[in-house]
Amino acid sequence: MVSAVEQLAKNANWGALAKATELKQRLLFVIGALLVYRLGTYIPIPGIDPHVWNEIFTQKGGGILDMFNMFSGGALQRMTIFALNIMPYISASIIIQLASSMSVKMAALKKDGESGRQKINQYTRYLTVLLATVQAYGLAVGLESMQGGAGSAVIDPGFFFRASTVVTVVGGTVFLMWLGEQITARGVGNGISLIIFAGIVAELPRAIVSMLELGRQGSISPVVMLLVIAIVGAVIAFIVFMERAQRRIIVQYPKRQVGNKQFAGDQNHIPLKMNTAGVIPPIFASSLLLLPMTIVGFSGSQGNGFTSTLAQYLQHGTPVYMALYGALIAFFAFFYTAIVFNPNENADMLRKYGGFIPGIRPGAATAEYFDYVLTRITSVGAVYLVFICILPELLIKHYNLPFYLGGTSLLIVVSVTMDTVSQIHSHLIAHQYEGLMKKAKLGGRRR
Numbered sequence: 001m002v003s004a005v006e007q008l009a010k011n012a013n014w015g016a017l018a019k020a021t022e023l024k025q026r027l028l029f030v031i032g033a034l035l036v037y038r039l040g041t042y043i044p045i046p047g048i049d050p051h052v053w054n055e056i057f058t059q060k061g062g063g064i065l066d067m068f069n070m071f072s073g074g075a076l077q078r079m080t081i082f083a084l085n086i087m088p089y090i091s092a093s094i095i096i097q098l099a100s101s102m103s104v105k106m107a108a109l110k111k112d113g114e115s116g117r118q119k120i121n122q123y124t125r126y127l128t129v130l131l132a133t134v135q136a137y138g139l140a141v142g143l144e145s146m147q148g149g150a151g152s153a154v155i156d157p158g159f160f161f162r163a164s165t166v167v168t169v170v171g172g173t174v175f176l177m178w179l180g181e182q183i184t185a186r187g188v189g190n191g192i193s194l195i196i197f198a199g200i201v202a203e204l205p206r207a208i209v210s211m212l213e214l215g216r217q218g219s220i221s222p223v224v225m226l227l228v229i230a231i232v233g234a235v236i237a238f239i240v241f242m243e244r245a246q247r248r249i250i251v252q253y254p255k256r257q258v259g260n261k262q263f264a265g266d267q268n269h270i271p272l273k274m275n276t277a278g279v280i281p282p283i284f285a286s287s288l289l290l291l292p293m294t295i296v297g298f299s300g301s302q303g304n305g306f307t308s309t310l311a312q313y314l315q316h317g318t319p320v321y322m323a324l325y326g327a328l329i330a331f332f333a334f335f336y337t338a339i340v341f342n343p344n345e346n347a348d349m350l351r352k353y354g355g356f357i358p359g360i361r362p363g364a365a366t367a368e369y370f371d372y373v374l375t376r377i378t379s380v381g382a383v384y385l386v387f388i389c390i391l392p393e394l395l396i397k398h399y400n401l402p403f404y405l406g407g408t409s410l411l412i413v414v415s416v417t418m419d420t421v422s423q424i425h426s427h428l429i430a431h432q433y434e435g436l437m438k439k440a441k442l443g444g445r446r447r
Contacts, residue, residue, distance in 0.1 A: 022427075026186065027424075030183055030189070033179055033191075034194065034195070036179070037195055037198060038198065040075075041075040041078065041080050041082050041202075042078060042080060044080050044081075045164075045165055045168055047155050047161045047164065048155070049150070051150060052148040052150050053079050056153055057076075059148075067286060068290055070199070070203070070408075070409060071086075071087060071199065071290075072087075073199020073202055079143075081169060084132055084135055084136065084139070084172070084173050086173065086180060087287050088128050088131040089173065091131050091288070092127035092131055094288065095127060096120060097335075097336075097339060100120070106120070125177065129170060129174060133170050135169075136165060136169035136170050139165065140161065140165035144162075176195060180192040188424055193279060194416060196412060197413060211225065235410055236410060239388060240418065242275060242381070243273075243414070243418055245273070246271045249270045250357065250358060251267070251268045251269060251350065252355065252356055252357070253354055254356075270346075273381075274381045275333075277333050277337050277340070278419070279412050280336045281329045281382075282329055282389050282408045282412070283412070285325055285329045285331075285332060286325075289325065322390055322394075325389065325390065325393075330383075330385070333385055337374065343368075343370035343371040347363060347364070347366040350366060351366070389407040389411065390407065391407060
């Protein structure tokens with residue numbers, strides 16, 4: 001009997017992927033959507049001289065522009081319709097979430113179920129369009145002021161160029177926002193994270209070739225290259241270990257009396273991840289740093305003005321930039337964790353279903369215990385995120401390595417990969433369970 005069940009499970013496991021039609025459709029949709037996104041990163045903005053712009057980007061490259069280019073999947077370097085990528089949407093999400101934690105009206109919308117969530121999403125979309133319009137206009141004005149060796153980056157500057165650039169770039173951002181939502185609803189994984197992931201992964205081969213070229217030219221010694229490879233491998237292994245780390249809080253359910261039968265109490269656990277916020281903190285922190293620096297990076301201003309001073313202090317690798325980046329990562333680690341896991345709501349839910357933590361009284365004491373444990377593990381998670389994102393950036397700054405080998409990009413790639421694989425695995429398990437139930441029913445009827 002046992003061998004028959006094991007064989008049945010084995011056959012179901014082998015045939016799960018072939019028979020999971022819905023999962024295959026979801027995966028194909030994700031692949032198709034990401035291909036459309038990558039195609040858009042090669043459609044240029046009208047009115048730009050690509051040769052002049054490439055020269056200007058090479059001169060201004062490094063630091064904040066390289067970070068922006070990394071998140072845009074190379075679209076900024078090619079100055080395409082997806083130059084702003086999905087960053088205005090992320091900035092809008094930050095502002096709306098901050099407003100939700102401070103505004104009573106927004107907090108009430110969050111508790112209003114599906115209708116409230118739809119209204120919040122609508123507000124986020126409106127704010128995305130507003131932010132994208134401001135950034136696109138700043139981009140157009142900045143491009144008009146940029147001069148290369150062969151002339152201006154803009155072929156015919158003026159009102160028409162600014163208007164067409166704003167419409168084109170804002171349209172590209174709104175399209176990516178819609179595409180990300182479609183991937184989340186009809187695909188596998190988080191659509192916004194997958195779009196950023198696809199942009200980083202698509203440029204990784206170029207970054208590796210660039211590093212090898214630096215080694216061939218003698219700019220990087222073979223020892224340093226081996227050290228970088230070892231550090232990248234160690235960082236990836238550390239990310240996998242920390243992303244899987246969790247604190248399990250044991251929950252006990254009392255005995256139940258149903259009619260004349262008495263059921264023994266169940267014991268379960270609540271898993272609290274070490275890094276509950278995932279890749280959100282570094283993405284949010286980068287987005288906030290990129291928002292004011294968009295104007296600085298494209299202003300083309302010279303001299304000792306405010307923008308020049310700001311650009312000088314916020315250059316990638318400077319102490320001010322690293323301190324702000326680390327502080328924002330730590331802040332968003334706690335902030336997003338508080339949004340994802342509310343101790344009071346979870347304590348009330350636990351009491352509602354009769355569960356309790358051994359040694360802790362239900363209600364306020366349970367909420368305080370949740371808050372205590374969550375604060376401790378989130379502190380470790382915040383230190384881990386800051387360490388992962390800052391240490392490789394220092395190496396990049398010191399050895400002039402490609403930006404795509406940084407801690408933020410590695411964290412996004414590894415975390416999104418793990419999350420997507422986990423969701424695919426969940427789909428396979430669900431399909432395998434359905435197949436086993438159907439076969440078990442057929443077997444019972446034959447008997």
